Amino acid sequence: MKNLEEIMIKNLVIVESPAKAKTIEGFLGKDFLVKSSFGHVRDLAKKNLGVDVDNDFEPAYEISPEKAKVIKDLKKDAKKAKMIWLASDEDREGEAISWHLIQALGLDEEKTKRIVFHEITKSAILEAINNPRSIDKNLVDAQQARRVLDRLVGFELSPLLWKKIRPALSAGRVQSVAVRLIVEKEEDIKSFKPVSYYKVTAHFYVKNANGQSIMIAEILQWFDTRQKAQNFLTNCIDAEFTVENIETKPTTKSPAPPFTTSTLQQEASRKLGFSVANTMRVAQQLYESGKITYMRTDSVNLSNLALSKAKTVITNSYGAEYSKTRKFATKSKGAQEAHEAIRPTYLETASISGDTAQKRLYDLIWKRAIASQMSNAILEKTIITIDISTVDEKLIAKGEVITFEGFLKLYLESQDEEMNEASEGVLPKLTIGERLDLKQMNASQRFTKPPYRYSEATLVRKLEELGIGRPSTYAPIISTIQRREYVEKGDKQGAVKEFTTLTLMDGKINEEIKKEKAGFVKGRLFPTDIGTLVNTFLMKNFKNIMNYNFTADVEKEFDEIAKGQQAWNQMINEFYSPFHKQVEETLKSSDNAKGEKLLGQDPESGKNIYVKLGRYGAIVQLGDTDNTVKPRFAGLKKNQSMESITLEDALDLFKLPRTLGDHEKNEVIVASGRFGPYIRHKSSFYSLGKNDDPLTIQLSRAIELIAEKRKQDKENIIKEFKEDKNVKVLKGRYGPYISIEKSNYKIPKNRDPESLTLKDCLEIAEQIKTIKAKKKSRKK
């Protein structure tokens, strides 16, 4: 039976994703075999440049090693099929995938057809089958131009960094600009000078249904000095407050469009605290289990089927007045819209089974998609203007009441940063001309805020805004720039700030100094020394590549190629000739790219002290390298940076290592290493505590630390063997393990660590070693 089926394959359809293949196969019936290419199948040669720059930029393509099996299987199926339908995505990359498939599979054009659809519905697919076309070579060429340009930029700039700064660094059209954004944000924050101002608010007693309450109004103008604020309050001491005007106007709020990759990443970060990578991992699980549509998309479009389904769901759950069918248009630069927006596959399914993360992300996607098809919310905004008899300034109270919830019943998009405290709620019923009874008036000191550092999600938003990167690359970009150590994710500490408040109450003005702790923010992106250094180097020598518009500009050219108005290798030539010259000139210039900076002279020896980038990070150097005497080096501390370190800081760093004295007839030395400050004693190492300062620590404290560590080590011993002192069973951070000389081995779960014999230990170690060796050889 199985054989019969295989022989009778009439049609082979190739899509990009296996989950998609499964769905489509269900629509098409038994005459169609649907397979997946798993994305691109060929790429430029991994070694060397992969592009022949002397021969019209001829690309050297090879089947990606991890795709060898895919190609082998597809070849087998293609041989048996009467017709092959290439159904990769309808965009530049998708067109190229189809073209590469023809080449890699050696397909006969006579029996090959290209079809496209951008929603996975039966009707869309049948329509596609009925309207096949041939490969759009112009679109393929646009992709080749994109690919070759990225390779040339990446593989010429990176080696330049290896020579000029340090090995294994990288640069590219996308990652280098992402780093630039973060470096420049940090510069903006550093140069920011907060300005203080005074904001005046008044509290009035008012009557409402429950008796008495308080209404808050504020002066829209700010006072730039304390004196002006105080003068204003003084003028108000004997003032009368009268309702001058009440303005009420209806306004509406519209729902946000359904999710794209970028908006999903942002909202999951704000509402669920997910990292970009986590969001994508969970979304992939939802997609593979058929719960949501494709999660890498730049489109806000929903299929007609989804629109009508949403209408039914909303009408049934909330009533027809809550439904409003909307078509959203994509705004973002360079969007290619090969897919639908991200939405639940079955809109009638409001919640799913799965783990907590899956449930929460699904809930977010469902609410966002449904809300996007709901009516506007209708609000009533009220503005009450209050006259002050003694001054010109007016007090304003703002209120907002929802008269029809609409989509707000379900979902409201969050903001990235804390909004100004707009106390908008229900206002009391007042009449024009009514006199108001003042409880108190405050003039409170505020400070303008520095720019916000990027989080992963806000960086993605910025990149998308600039048209840099694609839905499939936002998460990898973020991990690349962190893996290269250009950028670090860290927390922003909230600093305590003092501010002045003046209060007018019962005819008197009181001054009070208050303290306020600014919010602690998690997961911000900070540039590292090396990130800053590489950015400075690239900005100096490759301003054109680093330009925020570079991608947008070359995209315009890719579009021309796609329209057949320009040959792709001609476009690349026009870019490459000057670019390559730039690279060669930069290589020649004996530029000091290690960021070396003279901090001053050592007051004792008069030798120069520099800060620069060493092989393992930033270091300070005492003495010059051209002398016969070897200079001294010391690494910077964790919280120091090349940019801000001073001569005094550097001199402190050279005070280590220090000898504290003798203990057990051996010297006790304190020094600073890769993992922070430590004590060395009898060739053993002891880390300093959090509150110990290596510059001031005393011998007594060091002895204490040594004793503590010894005690801890003893407690960690589960088992020792008299026969072989090198083998031990120990308790570690990740559970019990076997230590043999300097290597550690995890104990299998089904073994009891207490009862292991020496022979057992050696056997376990041997097993783990052979498994590891196998894995290594397979990787190669």
Add this chain to the structure above:
DNA sequence: CAGTGAGCGAGCTTCCGCTTGACTT
């Protein structure tokens, strides 16, 4: 988990965009 850093200079590193898999017989 390990406590370096120049110089000498083998052989290595690197891009962006598409997609998930993962050992045996």
